[in-house]
């Protein structure tokens with residue numbers, strides 16, 4: 001029998017699959033649906049301190065090979081998700097979950113980190129350094145000095161298990177630079193990638209941008225993202241301290257896509273666009289399909305093939 005058990009640091013998961021932050025995880029009802037699905041764990045919508053309405057609609061559109069979104073960090077505020085997480089961990093002591101935060105300033109990130117540090121939350125925290133959709137706000141992950149500064153301030157007091165959600169990088173020198181920064185900090189994981197920032201798609205009937213915010217600019221997800229996600233997971237897997245594990249996100253539409261992210265080095269696989277379009281039942285199909293690929297390859301455990309991508313010599 002194939003076993004999809006995986007782990008990050010001391011945290012054990014009975015299945016490699018989970019949602020990508022932002023997808024079907026805004027409300028407690030949605031989060032409960034994820035918890036009841038075949039996913040191994042879940043992550044909350046990236047929180048800001050105060051509730052946010054986000055960008056004007058239409059702000060999400062399905063595309064032929066994925067999606068475009070400019071949600072603008074709509075969320076119920078940190079307290080709402082912290083409250084959910086504290087109740088969840090009481091009821092599910094053996095199922096660690098992720099809390100995502102996306103402060104719009106250094107002060108906001110640190111204030112939320114203090115609130116979490118002072119709480120009884122015992123899961124993992126994902127610091128989102130890569131939201132591309134807040135007008136006027138650059139992605140922290142593309143500013144290496146700022147990333148260094150945020151992480152230095154954060155880990156001067158934060159002791160709970162944490163990781164970062166990164167934007168996609170497209171240059172090997174950027175992988176080198178970013179990995180050199182990340183290796184300085186006690187991160188448990190790096191989640192790569194967030195959506196391909198600031199894409200644009202057009203309605204062929206009206207010659208109009210598909211979504212309203214930012215003149216139609218939004219993050220691209222789905223199959224378009226797979227080759228970039230594979231490269232980013234692989235590049236960081238080759239450069240990061242082995243203590244920092246990878247979460248692979250981007251382009252998962254079937255079991256083979258998940259298998260490929262694990263080959264590239266991922267310990268957990270997040271699902272975004274597919275989950276948005278297919279619903280939590282997608283985890284049942286993905287689990288079945290990944291098991292089938294593993295069986296074909298003669299693998300019975302994730303550790304049998306994680307990071308085992310071969311290259312031509």
Ligand SMILES: O=C1NC(=O)NC(C(=O)O)N1
Nearest residue numbers: 071072073131133195219
């Ligand atoms: O980090 C994010 N990535 C996205 O693609 N969209 C959301 C958002 O816009 O809130 N945030």
